[in-house]
């Protein structure tokens with residue numbers, strides 16, 4: 001195996017937001033560093049975030065911000081205490097990238113281009129003196145007597161090289177969207193050094209439903225609806241906003257956060273149900289009397305026409321087929337049982353959740369390097385000296401809204417600075 005002559009004070013493995021931030025911070029504090037990236041270019045995933053617009057962070061107050069991290073909140077409190085969302089906005093603004101805030105406190109680059117975030121970040125890292133070596137697939141981290149010595153990397157899939165380093169930051173990301181380079185390598189690297197990996201599964205992911213109702217409604221997008229996830233019959237979470245039916249089930253802005261509760265429950269073989277309320281502003285009783293009075297008042301009209309007042313057009317033939325109601329039947333002949341069916345479709349459309357989509361479609365990875373084995377004040381491993389972690393490789397994940405990128409940038413900032421301060 002070839003050994004490169006150079007010796008680095010810090011080696012960062014992975015060129016996503018966490019790795020770039022760690023490398024740049026370490027170098028700006030005087031460390032000679034190299035960043036090894038598996039793909040031909042760094043930050044492939046960052047370049048597609050926020051549907052190409054990059055939701056960088058969120059302006060939510062710290063306590064609200066932390067709520068979106070679930071079990072990772074305690075860990076993140078230390079990390080955000082060192083590098084907050086305000087610090088991140090200031091960081092990019094001072095590099096010339098202007099930002100703007102949108103609904104829900106979400107922060108985007110003013111140009112609305114994720115590629116501008118990538119070029120600003122990569123440009124800054126290069127200016128700090130970090131050498132970015134792409135096409136380097138790190139296979140192993142060498143440690144002796146409890147401290148890191150260097151890494152073994154495949155160079156463009158051909159030769160293997162050993163690169164010496166005093167500090168090593170693992171910032172290889174999670175396992176979602178593997179085409180961007182995040183293939184879960186960091187879990188094996190960390191495990192080989194004695195770290196425990198909390199089981200990983202897709203997070204913020206579309207859900208699969210039983211039966212053919214969702215496929216029949218494929219393409220129907222609902223706005224201003226309330227959806228709840230029930231696990232073993234108990235409501236676990238709910239969300240208000242937009243969702244979409246697909247050929248396999250459900251997706252869209254309110255489904256992704258709800259998946260954070262559904263996926264672990266499915267992994268435990270628990271019963272998971274999605275209940276959709278198309279009319280959250282109308283009570284069951286009000287809808288019941290509205291249906292009954294409308295059917296009575298305009299009773300000679302065909303039911304298929306009357307339903308337009310109660311259901312989205314695309315849902316009407318599906319409702320009629322599933323309820324076994326003749327579309328030509330006059331409204332006045334709708335039985336009380338059929339009226340109840342209609343009310344339940346409006347207020348409590350229930351679907352059994354049978355599965356979730358793969359890592360290929362997941363926005364983040366849940367699980368990862370166990371947090372109790374990493375010091376949140378420094379991001380240093382509690383097991384191997386000179387080893388640091390940053391970003392999604394850790395067992396940290398949050399809702400949509402800019403929280404995950406902030407976590408990557410903040411943990412990267414802390415790791416880079418701590419390596420330099422040692």
Ligand SMILES: Cc1cc2nc3c(=O)[nH]c(=O)nc-3n(C[C@H](O)[C@H](O)[C@H](O)COP(=O)(O)OP(=O)(O)OC[C@H]3O[C@@H](n4cnc5c(N)ncnc54)[C@H](O)[C@@H]3O)c2cc1C
Pocket residue numbers: 013014015016017018019036037038039042043044045046048049050051054055056057136137138139171172173174176177180181182183184185186362363364390391392393401402403404405406408
């Ligand atoms: C479609 C999509 C949209 C998203 N939008 C948003 C959003 O708008 N806002 C938000 O907050 N979050 C968003 N996220 C989540 C966010 O992108 C991630 O949480 C974040 O990129 C994680 O950063 P990271 O640096 O830890 O890892 P990554 O960005 O995954 O980067 C890891 C890097 O390590 C490299 N690597 C992996 N293994 C090796 C190895 N063995 N050797 C060398 N290099 C290696 C990879 O090639 C990759 O470049 C989105 C995610 C997706 C998939």
